[in-house]
Amino acid sequence: MCRKEFLIPSDGLDGLQHHFFIQQLVDVRRASSEESDEVPCEVCFQESGSESDKIQMATMYCVDCNQKLCEQCIRPHRRWKGGAHQVIPLGAEVEQELIQQRGSSCDKHKDKQVELYCCDCNENICLMCSAVKHRNHNSIEIPEAAENFRSGIEDDCEKIKSVVTSVREQSGQTKQDAADVRIEVERVKKLVLGTRDRVKRSVGKHTNDILSELEAVTSQSDKEANSVQDTYQLALVSLESFHTYS
Numbered sequence: 001m002c003r004k005e006f007l008i009p010s011d012g013l014d015g016l017q018h019h020f021f022i023q024q025l026v027d028v029r030r031a032s033s034e035e036s037d038e039v040p041c042e043v044c045f046q047e048s049g050s051e052s053d054k055i056q057m058a059t060m061y062c063v064d065c066n067q068k069l070c071e072q073c074i075r076p077h078r079r080w081k082g083g084a085h086q087v088i089p090l091g092a093e094v095e096q097e098l099i100q101q102r103g104s105s106c107d108k109h110k111d112k113q114v115e116l117y118c119c120d121c122n123e124n125i126c127l128m129c130s131a132v133k134h135r136n137h138n139s140i141e142i143p144e145a146a147e148n149f150r151s152g153i154e155d156d157c158e159k160i161k162s163v164v165t166s167v168r169e170q171s172g173q174t175k176q177d178a179a180d181v182r183i184e185v186e187r188v189k190k191l192v193l194g195t196r197d198r199v200k201r202s203v204g205k206h207t208n209d210i211l212s213e214l215e216a217v218t219s220q221s222d223k224e225a226n227s228v229q230d231t232y233q234l235a236l237v238s239l240e241s242f243h244t245y246s
Contacts, residue, residue, distance in 0.1 A: 017107075017123060039057065039058045039068050039090070040055045040057060040068075041056045041057065041058045041070035041073055042058070042067045042068050042069065043067065043069055043070075043073040044056045044070060044073060056070035056071075056072065056073075057070060058070055058090055059089065060074040060087055060088065060090055061088055061089070061090045062077045062086070062087055063086040063087070063088065064085040064086055064111070065085060068090060106124075106125065106126035106128075106129060108126075108129060109126050109128050109129065112126035112127065112128055112129075113126060114126050114142065115127060115141065115142060116139040116140065116141060116142065117139060117141070117142050117144075117146075118130070119137070119138040119139065119140065119145075120137040120138055124142060125139070153246050156246060157246050160239050160243045160246075164236060164243070167235050167239070168232075171229060171232040171233075171236075174225055174228045174229060174232070175225070175229070177225070178221060178222065178225035181217075181218070181221045182218065185214055185217060188214060189211065189214055192207060192210055192214075195207075
């Protein structure tokens with residue numbers, strides 16, 4: 001997106017920061033394209049292999065294991081030795097709830113929810129991360145950080161709007177300046193042509209030189225105007241794209 005080079009983390013692509021926005025888009029698409037009464041039990045599917053007649057349809061969802069399960073496979077999850085898992089009925093509303101829960105879970109501690117924003121690392125962290133890896137870092141609560149970002153984004157948007165308006169005005173002025181140059185060139189050209197017949201013998205050669213210079217001025221003016229217009233258009237596209245993304 002930013003078209004900039006960066007160093008891949010030492011632990012490979014798995015070390016890249018999780019992109020919650022893209023994950024939510026994927027989850028929403030999956031949730032909208034699946035019918036809950038036609039989703040097979042994930043455990044039965046893995047155990048049965050190609051024997052499709054043994055696969056039961058999923059009716060429940062284990063939030064802790066992130067699995068869609070049938071009634072039989074969900075039973076052990078209700079009485080794990082370490083504590084019962086969070087088991088809920090499968091459905092469209094559940095999918096949306098799970099999408100939100102997944103978006104707020106910690107990348108490093110899956111059973112923890114992110115509650116703080118580390119200002120030094122620019123990432124959301126859970127309390128365990130704050131106590132261990134980010135112990136001496138500056139952290140604030142996520143809602144407060146979000147409000148700060150929101151305020152900053154709104155200020156940036158207003159500045160971008162102002163710059164877009166300015167660029168458009170400058171672009172329009174450039175077009176007008178180029179048109180004025182062409183009008184002036186045409187006026188001088190007519191004046192030269194009108195005078196040429198009266199002084200043709202003495203200044204015939206000089207007239208052609210002047211006309212050539214005028215054509216060169218026109219060509220150069222058009223090139224410069226086109227170059228400036230291209231720059232303005234590129235700036236407008238970038239600014240409006242960033243404004244839309246913001």
